[in-house]
Amino acid sequence: MAEERVRVEIGFEGGQIVGSFVEPASADELESALHHDGPRVVVLETEDGPLHVVVSRVAYFKRVVRAGRVGFVAG
Numbered sequence: 001m002a003e004e005r006v007r008v009e010i011g012f013e014g015g016q017i018v019g020s021f022v023e024p025a026s027a028d029e030l031e032s033a034l035h036h037d038g039p040r041v042v043v044l045e046t047e048d049g050p051l052h053v054v055v056s057r058v059a060y061f062k063r064v065v066r067a068g069r070v071g072f073v074a075g
């Protein structure tokens with residue numbers, strides 16, 4: 001079975017925000033590059049094609065964790 005994609009939001013210097021679904025390994029690679037000396041550019045495979053992220057221009061990175069939804073059922 002294919003791995004589930006995760007939603008990430010990336011904020012850049014200047015205020016632009018990009019959000020997309022990516023493979024968990026891609027999100028891990030970007031997160032690691034932000035914390036350590038690593039590649040200057042990380043390529044994320046998104047639903048819309050590759051997104052080249054210049055690591056030094058990232059102002060914030062957010063991995064969206066979805067909690068279970070609470071719902072109501074008509075009875």
